[in-house]
Amino acid sequence: xxxxxTPILHQNLSLAMKSMxxxxxxxxxTLMGPPKKQMTKAKEDDILQPSRRVASYIETIQKKREEIKxx
Amino acid sequence: xxxxxxxxxxxxxxxxxxxxxxxxxxPWQQPxxxxxxxxxxxxxxxxxxxxxxxxxxxxxxxxxxxxxxxxNTMQLGSVMxxxxxxxxxxxxxPVLVELIMLIADSAGVEYTTGLEKDKKIRGSLVDVAVAxxxxxxxxxxxxxxxxxxxxxAQMKEEAEKRTGLMVRGK
Numbered sequence: 001x002x003x004x005x006t007p008i009l010h011q012n013l014s015l016a017m018k019s020m021x022x023x024x025x026x027x028x029x030t031l032m033g034p035p036k037k038q039m040t041k042a043k044e045d046d047i048l049q050p051s052r053r054v055a056s057y058i059e060t061i062q063k064k065r066e067e068i069k070x071x
Numbered sequence: 072x073x074x075x076x077x078x079x080x081x082x083x084x085x086x087x088x089x090x091x092x093x094x095x096x097x098p099w100q101q102p103x104x105x106x107x108x109x110x111x112x113x114x115x116x117x118x119x120x121x122x123x124x125x126x127x128x129x130x131x132x133x134x135x136x137x138x139x140x141x142x143n144t145m146q147l148g149s150v151m152x153x154x155x156x157x158x159x160x161x162x163x164x165p166v167l168v169e170l171i172m173l174i175a176d177s178a179g180v181e182y183t184t185g186l187e188k189d190k191k192i193r194g195s196l197v198d199v200a201v202a203x204x205x206x207x208x209x210x211x212x213x214x215x216x217x218x219x220x221x222x223x224a225q226m227k228e229e230a231e232k233r234t235g236l237m238v239r240g241k
Contacts (some may be wrong), residue, residue, distance in 0.1 A: 006139035007186045010165045050162050052106050057112070061169040068176045 017055050099154030105155045111163050114154060115145070119170055128171065129180050137185025139177070142167040 002008075094100060105111040118124050131141055145167060146160040155163075168184075175182045 004139055004143045004185075005161065006143045006164050006168060009161060010139070010168055010186055013165045017140055054162055054166055057108075057166050058169050061166070061173050064171050065169070065176050067171070 013051070013055060013058065016051075017059070020055075099151055101153050103159065104153060105158045105159065107157060108162050108166075111149075111155045111159050112166060114149075115163070115167065119174060125174055125178070128174060129178050132171070132175050132182040134181055135183060137183045138168050138171045139185030142171055206217065 105114055119128065128141065132138065142164055146155075146164055149155055150157055150160050172182070172184065
């Protein structure tokens with residue numbers, strides 16, 4: 001029986017964070033570019049996801065840890 | 072292991088025990104105090120940063136208790152106190168793990184993460200495991216010696232008793 005889900009949760013979140021596509025800067029003034037409104041709305045929705053917020057907190061803490069480790 | 076499985080669990084609650092109290096009389100049956108991840112973290116972070124708690128936390132980590140176990144115990148305790156729901160607890164668990172590791176790193180304390188991918192095992196834990204293995208091996212050796220000698224004598228006796236056409240010639 002699983003009594004401590006922490007390792008699984010942590011690993012799943014780490015994997016999701018690694019597999020997340022990196023944001024690439026897009027040309028804004030092109031005819032073939034994606035519609036601006038839809039993009040911003042989707043991004044806003046994504047930020048509202050609790051798991052995404054948790055991932056951002058983890059990233060911040062991990063950066064701090066790296067700073068401490070590297071001196 | 073098999074003996075442990077066979078023993079009755081006498082300290083377990085009897086079926087229906089949870090229904091003997093009025094609904095809502097327990098803290099976890101009330102609406103949670105902190106309903107979002109941010110609210111829950113605002114509750115945890117000042118506590119973890121306080122001198123009293125951080126010192127106890129570092130002591131626990133130095134004893135070799137994994138970070139994941141400590142984090143899970145903390146969130147489970149808060150769920151029981153009605154501070155936040157189980158869902159919020161699951162969401163903040165990875166953040167708690169990272170926070171505890173941050174505190175331990177900044178204090179320069181060695182710790183076990185408890186994550187599966189973590190291959191680094193502390194020396195003291197290896198010593199405990201080796202001692203346990205040796206004990207078990209010694210037990211097995213004594214049982215084998217005690218058990219094998221009478222069995223061999225019995226087999227020899229039976230072989231000598233056998234008669235008939237198909238008995239192997241001596």
